[in-house]
Amino acid sequence: MRDAYHEELDSIGDGLVEMARLVGSAIGRATTAILDADLKLAEAVIAGDSKVDDLQRDLEARAIALLARQQPVATDLRIVVTSLRMSADLERSGDLAQHVAKLARLRFPDTAVPRDLHSTVLEMGQLAQRLMAKAGEVLITKDVDLALQLEQDDDAMDLLHRALFQHLMDDRWQHGIETAVDVTLLGRYYERFADHAVSVAKRVVYLVTGEHADELNQTAGAPGAGESS
Amino acid sequence: MRDAYHEELDSIGDGLVEMARLVGSAIGRATTAILDADLKLAEAVIAGDSKVDDLQRDLEARAIALLARQQPVATDLRIVVTSLRMSADLERSGDLAQHVAKLARLRFPDTAVPRDLHSTVLEMGQLAQRLMAKAGEVLITKDVDLALQLEQDDDAMDLLHRALFQHLMDDRWQHGIETAVDVTLLGRYYERFADHAVSVAKRVVYLVTGEHADELNQTAGAPGAGESS
Numbered sequence: 348m349r350d351a352y353h354e355e356l357d358s359i360g361d362g363l364v365e366m367a368r369l370v371g372s373a374i375g376r377a378t379t380a381i382l383d384a385d386l387k388l389a390e391a392v393i394a395g396d397s398k399v400d401d402l403q404r405d406l407e408a409r410a411i412a413l414l415a416r417q418q419p420v421a422t423d424l425r426i427v428v429t430s431l432r433m434s435a436d437l438e439r440s441g442d443l444a445q446h447v448a449k450l451a452r453l454r455f456p457d458t459a460v461p462r463d464l465h466s467t468v469l470e471m472g473q474l475a476q477r478l479m480a481k482a483g484e485v486l487i488t489k490d491v492d493l494a495l496q497l498e499q500d501d502d503a504m505d506l507l508h509r510a511l512f513q514h515l516m517d518d519r520w521q522h523g524i525e526t527a528v529d530v531t532l533l534g535r536y537y538e539r540f541a542d543h544a545v546s547v548a549k550r551v552v553y554l555v556t557g558e559h560a561d562e563l564n565q566t567a568g569a570p571g572a573g574e575s576s
Numbered sequence: 577m578r579d580a581y582h583e584e585l586d587s588i589g590d591g592l593v594e595m596a597r598l599v600g601s602a603i604g605r606a607t608t609a610i611l612d613a614d615l616k617l618a619e620a621v622i623a624g625d626s627k628v629d630d631l632q633r634d635l636e637a638r639a640i641a642l643l644a645r646q647q648p649v650a651t652d653l654r655i656v657v658t659s660l661r662m663s664a665d666l667e668r669s670g671d672l673a674q675h676v677a678k679l680a681r682l683r684f685p686d687t688a689v690p691r692d693l694h695s696t697v698l699e700m701g702q703l704a705q706r707l708m709a710k711a712g713e714v715l716i717t718k719d720v721d722l723a724l725q726l727e728q729d730d731d732a733m734d735l736l737h738r739a740l741f742q743h744l745m746d747d748r749w750q751h752g753i754e755t756a757v758d759v760t761l762l763g764r765y766y767e768r769f770a771d772h773a774v775s776v777a778k779r780v781v782y783l784v785t786g787e788h789a790d791e792l793n794q795t796a797g798a799p800g801a802g803e804s805s
Binding site: 411414415418420421424425428431432435512515516520524525527528531532535 | 640643644647649650653654657660661664741744745749753754756757760761764
């Protein structure tokens with residue numbers, strides 16, 4: 348009976364890894380879609396999100412079935428409950444990638460991102476994708492050091508986000524209000540996407556160590572996470 | 577044994593109702609703070625969010641303890657798992673109210689909202705507060721009809737959000753980019769806050785009827801939720 352249990356638990360873990368892979372790919376492709384004004388790619392990202400949603404529903408159903416059938420306690424129980432939370436983080440990340448793609452579609456054949464912000468948005472998109480790739484790796488390896496790295500990557504995302512805002516606020520901004528609105532929302536989508544990737548990694552840290560990632564980072568003397576807005 | 581169980585379950589329900597009350601009050605006060613440029617009120621909302629976070633942590637710990645000790649199955653299990661999700665919705669709503677308050681603090685002694693948008697933002701704030709009040713009532717009464725109302729209120733929020741954007745995009749906009757960015761984020765905060773209130777109500781519907789709220793609304797011929805952005 349315990350063996351079936353661990354098989355089922357593994358398969359929930361596999362589902363999370365697959366979700367992380369899908370949403371990481373989605374944010375990368377959504378970024379390409381918005382920078383290249385690629386409608387076809389945007390549509391593919393938008394349509395693809397239903398697969399993430401299906402995976403989440405499936406994963407939740409299996410987690411609940413597992414709770415009912417096996418009635419785990421202590422660490423095992425914590426793993427299942429945490430899996431439910433991580434699947435919510437990943438599902439929401441998929442929504443955010445979809446939002447980026449929807450903005451690309453809304454502005455097609457124009458691009459929502461002016462030329463002088465292409466490199467910043469590209470960096471944000473790539474960093475978001477890397478963060479999610481690392482979160483997926485943390486899910487597989489349970490590597491606490493790698494998980495703690497994600498918080499520093501998230502600091503880099505905050506810096507990019509701030510750079511984006513500074514550019515917007517610059518007196519020389521000449522792209523008008525609509526583009527300012529688009530870029531503001533875009534910045535927020537990437538920032539939130541990164542937050543969810545960090546959240547997944549933090550939850551793994553908590554499962555492995557029983558301590559919250561913030562406490563471990565303080566011990567390690569790592570820089571604070573900066574102000575979240 | 578079953579009695580202790582139902583007492584504990586009730587107390588989790590009470591915790592959710594209390595969270596809904598706190599975040600509903602927070603969004604109302606944050607709205608006042610940003611419209612009146614009231615720094616003291618903004619600080620109070622910002623500081624008050626830790627109470628919501630504490631409640632969530634407490635509620636989660638009790639839910640997990642309940643799962644471990646009582647090992648509920650079927651409906652009871654679904655109630656506990658759903659409570660965990662609702663507490664996450666409510667915690668996030670608290671964050672969003674805090675974001676509104678932080679924006680008020682950032683722009684103090686100015687106000688982030690120009691005069692000609694005061695009434696729209698006031699309406700969004702009031703609607704957000706009402707949505708959360710209804711969500712709290714749904715938690716208490718399990719009233720499915722009331723829960724379905726929330727989706728229509730959310731449509732009203734979408735309309736306000738669109739009106740806000742139209743105002744921003746208007747050629748006569750004269751408040752500059754910084755204010756456009758502030759108003760864009762503000763609109764997003766209210767919209768997301770409303771989404772979480774609706775989500776809480778939907779989860780209650782699912783617990784009571786075993787059907788998703790969308791399906792029930794379709795049966796009732798209610799208008800669709802509109803495009804979420």
